Amino acid sequence: MSDTADGGPASEEPCRAREVLGMVGDKWSLLIVRHLSEGPRRFTELKRSVEGISQRMLTVTLRGLERDGILTRTVRNVMPPHVSYELTPMGRSLREATAPLLEWSTAHLARIGAARAAYDARPDAPPA
Amino acid sequence: MSDTADGGPASEEPCRAREVLGMVGDKWSLLIVRHLSEGPRRFTELKRSVEGISQRMLTVTLRGLERDGILTRTVRNVMPPHVSYELTPMGRSLREATAPLLEWSTAHLARIGAARAAYDARPDAPPA
DNA sequence: CCGAATCCGAAACGATACTG
């Protein structure tokens, strides 16, 4: 399968791929989507499980995904506050669409590291 | 298929997805990979077909992809210079892994636009 | 024709402190 059932033959106009990458190509979106694929999660749960993300980036990223219709934000106005995030059907379809890429990454990361090492060891390797 | 054959259950350690996105999650990499999936291309051909990319970003992105073993760079030292770029087998497998995401994008972009419009029209929409 | 080098503005990101 070299040219069928893919995202198009690339020869078409300005290409929508950029818009998708502008949405999920950031540092955290796909991580959050992936974690939410296991079920609804609360803010602090995500904060812990994504690990490395700051409060700010978690908030910002969640807002963006909510705006794009990838997930829903449900507020229970009690004390203490309780906010739950959950994938929409579109969010789950996105998760499935990104699965092959995540698979690919785990399968090829070692090879990529080797390629980089080989490249950097070449006589004509770039200085920095 | 809700949970099988995907990139893992998300519960594992710090997650490699970030490294992949650090590689192909930028603005241009996937576009270039997509264009190269049709066969080898020269620098100026890519410059024209990607359209919107600057010389600098084309050079930088191509170098990165070459370093990661996604594509090869072949120089024919003649006048005028002739440099050809071509996907490696790993590059082609990457192209296939990203195909579902590109498919998804073309299928859902309109719906996302609608979701954004609806979100922005909500009474509690963010100011900016 | 194919790039490298430099400069600069814009945007992303992170740490911290504060609020209901």
Place this chain on the structure above:
DNA sequence: CAGTATCGTTTCGGATTCGG
């Protein structure tokens, strides 16, 4: 608990200029 506000740093990316 679940954010918001502010600040400083880092990175991205475009324009321009120069070299082989």
